[in-house]
Amino acid sequence: xxxxxxxxxxxxxxxxxxxxxxxxxxxxxxxxxxxxxxxxxxxxxxxxxxxxxxxxxxxxxxxxxxxxxxxxxxxxxxxxxxxxxxxxxxxxxxxxxxxxxxxxxxxxxxxxxxxxxxxxxxxxxxxxxxxxxxxxxxxxxxxxxxxxxxxxxxxxxxxxxxxxxxxxxxxxxxxxxxxxxxxxxxxxxxxxxxxxxxxxxxxxxxxxxxxxxxxxxxxxxxxxxxxxxxxxxxxxxxxxxxxxxxxxxxxxxxxxxxxxxxxxxxxxxxxxxxxxxxxxxxxxxxxxxxxxxxxxxxxxxxxxxxxxxxxxxxxxxxxxxxxx
Amino acid sequence: xxxxxxxxxxxxxxxxxxxxxxxxxxxxxxxxxxxxxxxxxxxxxxxxxxxxxxxxxxxxxxxxxxxxxxxxxxxxxxxxxxxxxxxxxxxxxxxxxxxxxxxxxxxxxxxxxxxxxxxxxxxxxxxxxxxxxxxxxxxxxxxxxxxxxxxxxxxxxxxxxxxxxxxxxxxxxxxxxxxxxxxxxxxxxxxxxxxxxxxxxxxxxxxxxxxxxxxxxxxxxxxxxxxxxxxxxxxxxxxxxxxxxxxxxxxxxxxxxxxxxxxxxxxxxxxxxxxxxxxxxxxxxxxxxxxxxxxxxxxxxxxxxxxxxxxxxxxxxxxxxxxxxxxxxxxxxxxxxxxxxxxxxxxxxxxxxxxxxxxxxxxxxxxxxxxxxxxxxxxxxxxxxxxxxxxxxxxxxxxxxxxxxxxxxxxxxxxxxxxxxxxxxxxxxxxxxxxxxxxxxxxxxxxxxxxxxxxxxxxxxxxxxxxxxxxxxxxxxxxxxxxxxxxxxxxxxxxxx
Numbered sequence: 009x010x011x012x013x014x015x016x017x018x019x020x021x022x023x024x025x026x027x028x029x030x031x032x033x034x035x036x037x038x039x040x041x042x043x044x045x046x047x048x049x050x051x052x053x054x055x056x057x058x059x060x061x062x063x064x065x066x067x068x069x070x071x072x073x074x075x076x077x078x079x080x081x082x083x084x085x086x087x088x089x090x091x092x093x094x095x096x097x098x099x100x101x102x103x104x105x106x107x108x109x110x111x112x113x114x115x116x117x118x119x120x121x122x123x124x125x126x127x128x129x130x131x132x133x134x135x136x137x138x139x140x141x142x143x144x145x146x147x148x149x150x151x152x153x154x155x156x157x158x159x160x161x162x163x164x165x166x167x168x169x170x171x172x173x174x175x176x177x178x179x180x181x182x183x184x185x186x187x188x189x190x191x192x193x194x195x196x197x198x199x200x201x202x203x204x205x206x207x208x209x210x211x212x213x214x215x216x217x218x219x220x221x222x223x224x225x226x227x228x229x230x231x232x233x234x235x236x237x238x239x240x241x242x243x244x245x246x247x248x249x250x251x252x253x254x255x256x257x258x259x260x261x262x263x264x265x266x267x268x269x270x271x272x273x274x275x276x277x278x279x280x281x282x283x284x285x286x287x288x289x290x291x292x293x294x295x296x297x298x299x300x301x302x303x304x305x306x307x308x309x310x311x312x313x314x315x316x317x318x319x320x321x322x323x324x325x326x327x328x329x330x331x332x
Numbered sequence: 333x334x335x336x337x338x339x340x341x342x343x344x345x346x347x348x349x350x351x352x353x354x355x356x357x358x359x360x361x362x363x364x365x366x367x368x369x370x371x372x373x374x375x376x377x378x379x380x381x382x383x384x385x386x387x388x389x390x391x392x393x394x395x396x397x398x399x400x401x402x403x404x405x406x407x408x409x410x411x412x413x414x415x416x417x418x419x420x421x422x423x424x425x426x427x428x429x430x431x432x433x434x435x436x437x438x439x440x441x442x443x444x445x446x447x448x449x450x451x452x453x454x455x456x457x458x459x460x461x462x463x464x465x466x467x468x469x470x471x472x473x474x475x476x477x478x479x480x481x482x483x484x485x486x487x488x489x490x491x492x493x494x495x496x497x498x499x500x501x502x503x504x505x506x507x508x509x510x511x512x513x514x515x516x517x518x519x520x521x522x523x524x525x526x527x528x529x530x531x532x533x534x535x536x537x538x539x540x541x542x543x544x545x546x547x548x549x550x551x552x553x554x555x556x557x558x559x560x561x562x563x564x565x566x567x568x569x570x571x572x573x574x575x576x577x578x579x580x581x582x583x584x585x586x587x588x589x590x591x592x593x594x595x596x597x598x599x600x601x602x603x604x605x606x607x608x609x610x611x612x613x614x615x616x617x618x619x620x621x622x623x624x625x626x627x628x629x630x631x632x633x634x635x636x637x638x639x640x641x642x643x644x645x646x647x648x649x650x651x652x653x654x655x656x657x658x659x660x661x662x663x664x665x666x667x668x669x670x671x672x673x674x675x676x677x678x679x680x681x682x683x684x685x686x687x688x689x690x691x692x693x694x695x696x697x698x699x700x701x702x703x704x705x706x707x708x709x710x711x712x713x714x715x716x717x718x719x720x721x722x723x724x725x726x727x728x729x730x731x732x733x734x735x736x737x738x739x740x741x742x743x744x745x746x747x748x749x750x751x752x753x754x755x756x757x758x759x760x761x762x763x764x765x766x767x768x769x770x771x772x773x774x775x776x777x778x779x780x781x782x783x784x785x786x787x788x789x790x791x792x793x794x795x796x797x798x799x800x801x802x803x804x805x806x807x808x809x810x811x812x813x814x815x816x817x818x819x820x821x822x823x824x825x826x827x828x829x
Contacts, residue, residue, distance in 0.1 A: 201697055201699075202693065202695065202697060203689050203690065203693050203697065206682065206686075206689060206697065207689075209678070209682075210675055210678070210682075210686060213675045213677045214671075214672075214675055214676075214677075216671060216672045217671075217672050217674065217675050217686075218675075218686075219634070220632075220634065220654055220664070220666060220672040220673070221654065221686045221687045221739070222653070222654040222655040222658040223686070224655065281675075281677050282677060
């Protein structure tokens with residue numbers, strides 16, 4: 009009986025964010041002649057890729073029924089560590105092996121991100137602290153650590169090659185965009201095609217049922233926090249490579265909001281249990297286009313937050329209407 | 333004929349174009365206890381949800397106290413005197429009795445809560461119901477039966493003329509059911525009308541004046557219970573002659589597959605020892621709170637064992653998590669279907685393969701294999717669903733239970749613990765489950781059945797373990813498996829406690 013409606017709703021969930029993006033895209037194209045220029049579109053993609061990459065990991069965390077507020081501060085701390093590691097490694101490996109030093113710093117950055125994520129995960133699973141509280145705590149701790157290590161200034165890299173990683177392109181597509189899309193495909197496969205993805209949804213949907221079904225609930229949730237840490241690692245590496253530096257004060261600030269917003273606009277409910285990586289990518293791009301349009305139309309930057317906020321609230325309202 | 337309280341004229345209800353209720357014409361009199369029976373999905377709940385304002389009828393008219401009414405929502409229903417007492421109680425655990433009774437309609441004096449008046453009124457109400465519940469007691473400290481009393485008191489506080497009870501006795505013990513029935517008769521004497529929905533036909537016969545049979549949304553008959561025996565009720569519900577309810581018992585082998593020795597769980601279980609043979613059905617009887625579910629949870633590693641040992645097929649095993657249980661081929665079908673059995677936001681496939689998912693994936697999940705296997709269960713258990721992608725929240729209780737069964741069965745267990753396998757499902761689905769369990773034991777699977785329905789325990793088990801307050805009071809065999817023996821052990825009048 010109610011089967012038909014369920015199918016309809018399922019389709020909405022899948023295509024709703026895409027339709028919204030398409031409408032936004034058309035409006036933007038009409039409003040500004042520059043919008044459709046390839047360079048502008050690639051710019052938008054590059055701008056959204058830093059928070060977009062984190063939003064991929066955030067999707068996993070939110071599906072599992074959790075949240076991670078610490079990702080913004082984590083970007084600053086990981087970025088700082090990446091640059092310090094790079095500077096150190098260049099000294100050790102010698103100038104000739106600069107590429108190896110960069111690779112080394114990249115690996116360290118990703119592992120360090122994973123480690124910070126593991127810290128969050130341990131507090132939440134073994135420590136049984138509510139995710140909101142635990143990551144609110146580490147949000148303060150990570151930022152403070154970055155400020156302390158960087159003396160509240162900017163971590164500057166001594167490498168001339170490092171910016172190549174951040175500015176470079178593969179087939180005319182900026183490197184961070186390639187990473188964003190590549191990771192999105194991998195994450196989507198993990199979510200839809202592997203056991204872990206199924207377990208994530210099960211745990212987020214009803215942890216008790218998951219437990220009775222022989223699913224390792226704590227391990228599943230723990231891995232989701234490590235995963236978001238890894239995405240922060242990627243984001244921090246490419247962000248610091250682009251700037252060849254990382255600010256301990258403003259680096260990654262408000263990234264948690266943009267990442268969470270991308271997930272929500274993409275149709276993943278805050279209550280968890282289900283979600284889509286495709287939706288999150290759409291959500292991230294939607295946010296990017298809004299920013300881009302407001303800039304091009306000369307809207308005060310102070311008002312951009314208002315528009316973003318309205319879009320987030322609107323997205324949730326539409327989802328709620330549909331689920332009723 | 334007495335005065336008519338509620339009357340329906342051609343009531344019909346459709347969901348997305350599918351008719352789930354069609355042309356219902358009934359007149360229920362003041363002070364009548366009116367039973368509604370039917371299989372799951374017959375439309376019983378839909379009908380009473382129309383009465384209580386949760387659904388609007390697609391067609392037809394509703395008359396209450398002689399006037400045509402359009403009940404907008406549950407608040408409106410309550411205001412005109414219709415109260416629904418749902419299966420899952422709507423009480424707030426953290427508040428106490430009187431606060432719950434007056435929730436949303438608090439008495440006030442000079443802008444402040446008139447606690448004294450509310451307590452006094454609550455005491456009066458509870459006294460009328462002849463219970464000894466303290467108005468100041470927190471809801472969480474009450475037993476299930478007491479909570480139900482509070483729900484009824486809440487309905488009476490609003491001067492309800494029509495009380496609708498949806499499966500009120502599923503959670504009650506025999507004694508509590510007797511108290512409830514006494515109360516219903518007293519309410520009837522005061523002119524309160526009661527609509528009573530139940531799967532328990534014996535109870536319907538004993539308490540109701542008239543009974544309506546629904547089948548597939550259609551009113552089959554409205555008959556005085558004097559003229560209708562339980563067999564005839566069941567026949568009308570399913571629309572054909574019902575054959576034997578329980579399959580013939582099979583003889584288990586001598587081989588012991590599960591041995592539990594001196595198992596204890598802190599504060600819950602003490603010194604439980606029993607064994608289970610290959611192909612045996614071992615019934616677990618006892619009153620609510622005897623610790624049977626807790627025992628099952630200890631066996632599958634959900635609860636921490638304080639002491640004791642377990643052997644599976646002669647080998648000592650340590651089961652510390654459901655994962656260990658699955659590895660040792662032990663399955664558990666939970667009594668709390670939606671709480672710990674199935675994921676209602678998942679489809680049939682996702683539920684069926686939830687435990688056995690490793691068998692369907694190396695790195696990537698083999699979706700085709702999943703689909704094929706699930707289809708087999710759908711065919712085997714006669715699961716009625718539009719598609720394998722339908723989410724379980726749209727399923728009836730019986731169909732949900734079958735999916736839950738498929739899920740526990742898919743890892744191919746050798747020991748299967750059924751906890752209240754037929755709770756809240758209709759006669760036909762029950763019978764299907766009994767036959768299925770019988771098929772399992774014929775294949776050499778060993779089963780434990782925990783049930784509060786003695787008939788089920790007696791009809792199915794080779795041996796019966798009786799428990800009382802966390803201890804084992806007896807293991808009954810052969811001719812000792814009867815209602816009297818079981819109750820004597822369950823209440824501790826017989827056996828070692």
